[in-house]
Amino acid sequence: MRTKYSIGFFAVMIIALTLVTGAYQLSYRQAKERSEMKVAEETKPQEPVVTAQEPATVAADGQALKEDCYYLMEVNGYVVVYLSDKKTPYEYTDIKCDGLPSEMQEEIRNGKYMEDAKTLYGFLENYSS
Numbered sequence: 001m002r003t004k005y006s007i008g009f010f011a012v013m014i015i016a017l018t019l020v021t022g023a024y025q026l027s028y029r030q031a032k033e034r035s036e037m038k039v040a041e042e043t044k045p046q047e048p049v050v051t052a053q054e055p056a057t058v059a060a061d062g063q064a065l066k067e068d069c070y071y072l073m074e075v076n077g078y079v080v081v082y083l084s085d086k087k088t089p090y091e092y093t094d095i096k097c098d099g100l101p102s103e104m105q106e107e108i109r110n111g112k113y114m115e116d117a118k119t120l121y122g123f124l125e126n127y128s129s
Contacts (some may be wrong), residue, residue, distance in 0.1 A: 068083055070082065071111045071112065073109075073111050073112065077109060080093065082111075093124060093128065095127050
């Protein structure tokens with residue numbers, strides 16, 4: 001008789017342990033999903049989406065006049081467009097200098113001159129990904 005009770009008690013303990021483990025796993029998954037959704041909402045990009053028609057650039061503070069010229073210079077490994085004073089950034093691009101031909105890299109390190117906006121955007125269109 002004692003053996004029957006022992007086996008029954010052991011079976012009840014295993015079932016209870018299985019139920020507790022299942023409940024824990026369910027609550028853990030739900031908490032993890034809520035946490036991931038919260039993080040995804042907080043890190044949602046606030047930057048504008050670049051379409052295929054636009055050159056891959058980001059506007060900066062500088063304003064160009066029609067008679068202005070531009071200079072391409074390297075900043076932190078990327079090509080940046082400066083206005084004629086070589087101090088005011090006009091556009092930051094995603095063009096890496098390492099991906100350009102070596103002659104072009106040297107010209108940009110020295111400040112490559114661009115006469116007008118048409119020439120500038122032609123260059124940016126050719127070398128952006």
